[in-house]
Amino acid sequence: MAEQYPPQQGYPPQQGGPPPQQGYPPQQGGPPPQQGYPPQQGYPPQQGGPPPQQGYPPQQGGPPPQQGYPPQQGGPPVQQQPVGGGGACKTAGLEGFIPTTTLYVQQKVDLLEAVANTAGGCSCCEQANQYAIYDGNAPEDQRVKNGPAHLFTFAEESKKEFQDICCRACCNPFHDMTLHVYDKKRPRNPDGSEFEAFTVDRPFKGCGFACFPCCLQEWHVLSMAGVGQPGAPIGHVTQSLFGGCFCPKFNLIDEANQEAPPFWTIDGPHCIGELCCEIEFQLNDAKGTDAGQTRGMVTKVAPADAGGACRELATDADNFKFDFDRNATAEQKAVALTGMILLDYYFFESGGAFACNPLAAPGDECCHLNLCTQYCCGNRFTWALSCARPSEEGGE
Numbered sequence: 001m002a003e004q005y006p007p008q009q010g011y012p013p014q015q016g017g018p019p020p021q022q023g024y025p026p027q028q029g030g031p032p033p034q035q036g037y038p039p040q041q042g043y044p045p046q047q048g049g050p051p052p053q054q055g056y057p058p059q060q061g062g063p064p065p066q067q068g069y070p071p072q073q074g075g076p077p078v079q080q081q082p083v084g085g086g087g088a089c090k091t092a093g094l095e096g097f098i099p100t101t102t103l104y105v106q107q108k109v110d111l112l113e114a115v116a117n118t119a120g121g122c123s124c125c126e127q128a129n130q131y132a133i134y135d136g137n138a139p140e141d142q143r144v145k146n147g148p149a150h151l152f153t154f155a156e157e158s159k160k161e162f163q164d165i166c167c168r169a170c171c172n173p174f175h176d177m178t179l180h181v182y183d184k185k186r187p188r189n190p191d192g193s194e195f196e197a198f199t200v201d202r203p204f205k206g207c208g209f210a211c212f213p214c215c216l217q218e219w220h221v222l223s224m225a226g227v228g229q230p231g232a233p234i235g236h237v238t239q240s241l242f243g244g245c246f247c248p249k250f251n252l253i254d255e256a257n258q259e260a261p262p263f264w265t266i267d268g269p270h271c272i273g274e275l276c277c278e279i280e281f282q283l284n285d286a287k288g289t290d291a292g293q294t295r296g297m298v299t300k301v302a303p304a305d306a307g308g309a310c311r312e313l314a315t316d317a318d319n320f321k322f323d324f325d326r327n328a329t330a331e332q333k334a335v336a337l338t339g340m341i342l343l344d345y346y347f348f349e350s351g352g353a354f355a356c357n358p359l360a361a362p363g364d365e366c367c368h369l370n371l372c373t374q375y376c377c378g379n380r381f382t383w384a385l386s387c388a389r390p391s392e393e394g395g396e
Contacts, residue, residue, distance in 0.1 A: 089330035102136030173349035210243030210378030235335035
């Protein structure tokens with residue numbers, strides 16, 4: 001009877017020949033595979049095998065981009081920044097939010113708007129807003145435009161069209177708008193324009209009366225697909241039906257789906273002071289077992305000196321301080337900062353606390369001073385002191 005032999009285990013590689021094909025386990029006890037050949041593409045690594053060898057040069061064309069960081073077309077390459085705030089970042093362009101935990105927001109004063117609001121008491125000269133975002137932990141003398149602490153700029157787009165001017169004058173502060181957010185720490189684009197981190201789109205949603213779904217405010221935070229090209233949504237700021245009833249409430253969503261549950265909510269007080277008051281809005285957790293816990297704070301900063309008080313009396317330009325949870329992601333910080341800008345438009349964009357109309361007719365109101373604003377279902381009711389121009393002597 002012929003002697004039976006056990007089946008051979010694969011074929012040992014020939015000396016000097018090509019490496020063994022993927023999918024065949026290495027022969028136990030045989031010579032190790034030859035060095036110097038990168039693994040073939042398209043084959044998963046063998047389970048339980050040796051770890052990949054170090055020292056292989058990258059393939060021609062460079063390594064593939066990291067997952068979650070789509071490269072901007074036409075813009076500068078994405079730069080990695082150190083993680084100081086503990087959060088993650090999945091969206092290209094938002095890396096500047098990673099190390100931030102405290103921001104100081106300063107609104108630019110527009111002289112034409114200030115004169116029109118103070119002397120005429122009207123919003124016919126309402127101008128596009130601009131906000132400078134500074135590192136809140138930096139010394140005050142460094143919080144200057146284009147200074148070392150200047151991180152971002154929020155700039156409302158001014159279309160200079162008749163429809164836009166009319167909507168801004170008649171529907172302020174609920175007019176539709178587009179806000180561009182520029183990263184001041186990134187190099188400029190090849191065409192010389194500033195690097196845009198993300199864009200905010202706000203559609204016109206009525207007068208802000210939250211008892212009707214068509215009037216619920218919403219802001220959409222969009223990533224950038226290229227230079228000047230808004231891309232997919234990063235998140236949204238929305239208003240629930242009735243708007244929190246007697247206390248303002250806004251939802252912060254960090255998903256593309258506008259109907260997704262919020263990660264935080266912005267909750268404010270029922271009574272909002274107008275004159276030289278510090279007002280706080282809380283950022284509260286809205287998910288899981290931590291729902292209701294405070295994750296941050298938005299504070300409208302009270303004037304520190306007489307100059308600041310005069311500016312608050314005559315203009316609607318305000319300063320804010322913004323504290324984040326250090327574990328918040330870059331996307332969450334971008335959406336929350338957008339929510340803070342919404343608060344300014346919603347509550348503090350109706351002119352300065354003081355207005356005087358020198359052209360008032362006898363018996364009409366000539367001066368008024370706003371004291372506070374009460375909130376109810378999206379509506380704002382302002383309490384003010386006013387005085388009327390006295391009637392002319394001998395008049396009827």
